[in-house]
Amino acid sequence: MARQMTGAKMVVQALKDQGVDTVFGYPGGAVLPIYDEVFQQNDIKHVLVRHEQGAVHAAEGYARSTGKPGVVLVTSGPGATNAVTGLADALLDSIPLVVLTGQVPTFMIGSDGFQEADTVGITRPCTKHNWLVKETNALSPTLHEAFHVATTGRPGPVLIDIPKDVQFATGTYTAPVKGGSKRYQPQVKGDMQAITALVDALETAKKPIFYTGGGVINSGDAASQLLRELVDATGFPITSTLMGLGAYPASGKNWLGMLGMHGLYEANMAMHGCDLMINIGARFDDRITGRTDAFSPHSIKAHIDIDPSSINKVIHVDIPIVGDVAHVLEDMLKVWKSRGRKTNADGLAKWWKQIEEWKAVNCLTYKNSDKIIKPQYALQRLEALTKRHDRYITTEVGQHQMWAAQFLHFDDPNRWMTSGGLGTMGYGFPASIGVQMAHPDALVINVAGEASWLMNMQEMGTAMQYRLPVKQFILNNERLGMVRQWQQLLHGERYSSSWSEALPDFVKLAEAFGAKGIQCKDPADLEDAIMEMINYDGPVIFDCLVEKHENCFPMIPSGEPHNKMLLGDASTKDAIKEGGAVLV
Amino acid sequence: MSALQIKKGSTKHSAYNLRPTFSDVIETHTLAVLVDNEAGVLARVIGLFSGRGYNIDSLTVAEVDHTGHLSRITIVTRGTPQVIEQIKAQLGRIVPVHRVHDLTVEGPSVERELALLKVSGAGDKRVEALRLADIFRANVVDSTLDSFVFEITGAPEKIDAFADLMRPLGLIEMARTGVAALSRGSNS
Ligand SMILES: Cc1ncc(C[n+]2csc(CCOP(=O)(O)OP(=O)(O)O)c2C)c(N)n1
Ligand SMILES: [Mg+2]
Numbered sequence A: 001m002a003r004q005m006t007g008a009k010m011v012v013q014a015l016k017d018q019g020v021d022t023v024f025g026y027p028g029g030a031v032l033p034i035y036d037e038v039f040q041q042n043d044i045k046h047v048l049v050r051h052e053q054g055a056v057h058a059a060e061g062y063a064r065s066t067g068k069p070g071v072v073l074v075t076s077g078p079g080a081t082n083a084v085t086g087l088a089d090a091l092l093d094s095i096p097l098v099v100l101t102g103q104v105p106t107f108m109i110g111s112d113g114f115q116e117a118d119t120v121g122i123t124r125p126c127t128k129h130n131w132l133v134k135e136t137n138a139l140s141p142t143l144h145e146a147f148h149v150a151t152t153g154r155p156g157p158v159l160i161d162i163p164k165d166v167q168f169a170t171g172t173y174t175a176p177v178k179g180g181s182k183r184y185q186p187q188v189k190g191d192m193q194a195i196t197a198l199v200d201a202l203e204t205a206k207k208p209i210f211y212t213g214g215g216v217i218n219s220g221d222a223a224s225q226l227l228r229e230l231v232d233a234t235g236f237p238i239t240s241t242l243m244g245l246g247a248y249p250a251s252g253k254n255w256l257g258m259l260g261m262h263g264l265y266e267a268n269m270a271m272h273g274c275d276l277m278i279n280i281g282a283r284f285d286d287r288i289t290g291r292t293d294a295f296s297p298h299s300i301k302a303h304i305d306i307d308p309s310s311i312n313k314v315i316h317v318d319i320p321i322v323g324d325v326a327h328v329l330e331d332m333l334k335v336w337k338s339r340g341r342k343t344n345a346d347g348l349a350k351w352w353k354q355i356e357e358w359k360a361v362n363c364l365t366y367k368n369s370d371k372i373i374k375p376q377y378a379l380q381r382l383e384a385l386t387k388r389h390d391r392y393i394t395t396e397v398g399q400h401q402m403w404a405a406q407f408l409h410f411d412d413p414n415r416w417m418t419s420g421g422l423g424t425m426g427y428g429f430p431a432s433i434g435v436q437m438a439h440p441d442a443l444v445i446n447v448a449g450e451a452s453w454l455m456n457m458q459e460m461g462t463a464m465q466y467r468l469p470v471k472q473f474i475l476n477n478e479r480l481g482m483v484r485q486w487q488q489l490l491h492g493e494r495y496s497s498s499w500s501e502a503l504p505d506f507v508k509l510a511e512a513f514g515a516k517g518i519q520c521k522d523p524a525d526l527e528d529a530i531m532e533m534i535n536y537d538g539p540v541i542f543d544c545l546v547e548k549h550e551n552c553f554p555m556i557p558s559g560e561p562h563n564k565m566l567l568g569d570a571s572t573k574d575a576i577k578e579g580g581a582v583l584v
Numbered sequence B: 001m002s003a004l005q006i007k008k009g010s011t012k013h014s015a016y017n018l019r020p021t022f023s024d025v026i027e028t029h030t031l032a033v034l035v036d037n038e039a040g041v042l043a044r045v046i047g048l049f050s051g052r053g054y055n056i057d058s059l060t061v062a063e064v065d066h067t068g069h070l071s072r073i074t075i076v077t078r079g080t081p082q083v084i085e086q087i088k089a090q091l092g093r094i095v096p097v098h099r100v101h102d103l104t105v106e107g108p109s110v111e112r113e114l115a116l117l118k119v120s121g122a123g124d125k126r127v128e129a130l131r132l133a134d135i136f137r138a139n140v141v142d143s144t145l146d147s148f149v150f151e152i153t154g155a156p157e158k159i160d161a162f163a164d165l166m167r168p169l170g171l172i173e174m175a176r177t178g179v180a181a182l183s184r185g186s187n188s
Helices: A007-017 A029-039 A052-066 A078-082 A084-092 A119-126 A136-151 A164-168 A192-204 A214-219 A221-234 A265-273 A325-338 A345-359 A375-386 A399-407 A428-438 A450-455 A457-465 A481-490 A506-513 A523-535 B041-051 B081-093 B124-135 B156-169
Strands: A003-006 A022-026 A045-048 A070-074 A097-103 A129-132 A157-163 A170-173 A208-212 A238-240 A255-258 A276-280 A300-305 A319-322 A391-395 A443-449 A471-476 A516-520 A540-545 B027-036 B058-065 B070-079 B097-102 B109-120 B139-144 B147-154 B171-176 B180-183
Touching: A003 A007, A007 A029, A007 A136, A007 A164, A007 A170, A022 A052, A022 A428, A029 A070, A029 A097, A029 A157, A029 A164, A045 A428, A045 A457, A052 A070, A052 A078, A052 A084, A052 A097, A052 A428, A052 A457, A070 A078, A078 A084, A078 A097, A078 A119, A084 A097, A084 A119, A084 A157, A097 A136, A097 A164, A119 A129, A119 A157, A119 B041, A129 A136, A136 A157, A136 A170, A157 A164, A192 A276, A192 A300, A192 A319, A192 A325, A208 A221, A208 A265, A214 A221, A214 A325, A221 A325, A238 A265, A255 A265, A255 A399, A265 A345, A300 A325, A375 A399, A375 A443, A375 A471, A375 A523, A391 A399, A391 A428, A399 A443, A399 A471, A399 A481, A428 A443, A428 A450, A428 A457, A428 A471, A443 A450, A450 A457, A450 A471, A457 A506, A471 A523, A506 A516, A506 A540, A516 A523, A523 A540, B027 B041, B027 B081, B027 B180, B041 B070, B041 B081, B070 B081, B081 B097, B109 B156, B124 B139, B124 B147, B124 B156, B147 B156, B156 B171
Parallel strands: A022 A045, A022 A070, A070 A097, A097 A157, A129 A157, A208 A238, A208 A276, A238 A255, A276 A300, A300 A319, A391 A443, A443 A471, A471 A540, A516 A540
Antiparallel strands: A003 A170, B027 B070, B027 B097, B058 B070, B109 B147, B109 B171, B109 B180, B139 B147
8 A cells, every 4th residue: 555655754654564662762863854753653662772882782682582673763973883883793693673774865975964974884794784765765665675684584683774855755655565575585494305314314323412503593482392392302412502592491301501612511522522413593603613623523514504604604514404493493303203203212322321421520610608709609599589580681791691691591582682793792781671671571680790781881771761670780890800811811810901990889870870779799698689689670780799700611712622621720721722812 | 424425516495506615725716696786786795705805806797687677796706615605605695686606617608808908119019019919809999109009808818818918018008897707508
């Protein structure tokens, strides 16, 4: 149905037609016509953030916790450039976002006008696709295509740059077409010959492992269900990347825990020693593989990924399958069942025996204290006191993030929001706001480091304004802890600029915003303090003073393979060789 | 294990049409990329190459289907088989890219480039330049008493050879179009 309306109205209409209920944004001259339309309707809620980076991370939190695209509206120039970090973050973690930016009017483009920036040029390498719309008639098809591209295939952020005259002018609005744009239709069904080859391998493998990633979660609930069925039916062990936590339940009996640089000993050892590795929706990231030429040297490797460019990018695989995880798993289960559900029972029994020995190492053991709160202990208490809640966790970036991944357990997908690929400090707080907007009654906790948290602390204003009871659980070690750890291990204990100096009084800071502040430094008080945080109806900043020099283990040193993992401080001396030191 | 016995290239839609990627040998490939002729598409392609550290030896682009607004970008690039496969997969990810053809592996193809060369000189050198131009089937498209502009078409190596010969004879400027390439036979 074609209707005449202004470009600004089209934007709001298209958002409604795409089922959008929440937009995160910040106004400015070049988007005023759109804000005027937002003002005159009640279907879409607009959340005024305090910095455009916050808007994008909030939209990421919204997207990651709902499976729907997150939507952002910001102005031209500085509005757009402030959004860039969030775009790069969403691109690396495959989070679907639609970001709308205002632009100077078409007739001023190229004149270095006020708040003009080459937004499509700047964001081209950090979006999945972007558009500059120069005619009002092109606006609605572009908006609909943007949603299609963001959410189809490997999801990602897209951006539409809309000059102000295009917003004012009147044109024809067209409704979304079913099935989305014809020109972008990634393949979702896997190749049956390859799937059959994988089933062949699965039936005979003696030491198989599932290595799963964020792609399972992006594929949707059906993918997680099918994965659970497959794991339980085959009895194979399963590990996951940081991004994939929750797709298979942490309470499931085949769960080995997270793998990778700070992954669990049993998960990494099993990856190293397996004879069949089934990668489902993960991308052989360098945090996972360690040294690539010594990565899982004796395994047949299968890789299921919707993005053909992920295949053979880092690790050469033997059975590549391009397709959507849910589609491929469904076909795979069908073939495997029809052939009699065979596995190599003897081999598997021995494999599990070996894995149990690795598990017995208890790699997450740490030395607790009754004088000072150990960060691991704080997270164990948090886990115990919140796991029965309808709980969502976001994190910042650093040691606390890795400890959170190790010590918090996720039984469902979409419950864990963290910046994996880009490792963006400042992600967690705004992300928690986005999550809470999508799940108003849930318990939303951002596990933070004091340094990361300060990077987007202005969003306290947003949390207060929208009465979002987000809990900021800050593991305050007064250090850029992860940097300090690397300096200790790699740079002769020269702690160059890794102290968090001149920290604010977090309790007073909370109070200055009208929120609640809690400080805790005695392990004996911790449980009561956490309960106080949970029970408070409103935003809380929880300043948890923890051991300042705790290191995060296990750790695969840079440039080493999985079986050279460090388990504790005793094993760290000279662990990182010269070659490894150049790696990040 | 049977998994490894699937013939590469046996299915159209899986990554099995990737070639084995173990080799360290640097290969030169000519890629034909069919794209929507829309603003920024060339920047996307070039940005991909610079952002990911791939080489471009030659690049040509022009609209080839005016009603469908399709352009054809011909890229000559170098890399190990693994890098070449990555380049093709990354190109295929770009939303306005319709198809990526690797003319180097998809069977025989023809490659042509056009160049203009300005050669200045007098006496014997001038006569020799003209004689060589004739051998290479280069045309004179401009002439003054002490210079020629030659137009030459051919495979890039032929143009290289011609330019090498012209250099001692007074080559002062050259413009090349970059490679245009098509597969042989009746299929598109
Ligand atoms: C925006 C940004 N800048 C710098 C870094 C590098 N970096 C990684 S972890 C880290 C320290 C984080 O400190 P904190 O938030 O206190 O967490 P901790 O490691 O102490 O738990 C830094 C500086 C980063 N990841 N992101
Ligand atoms: Mg810290």
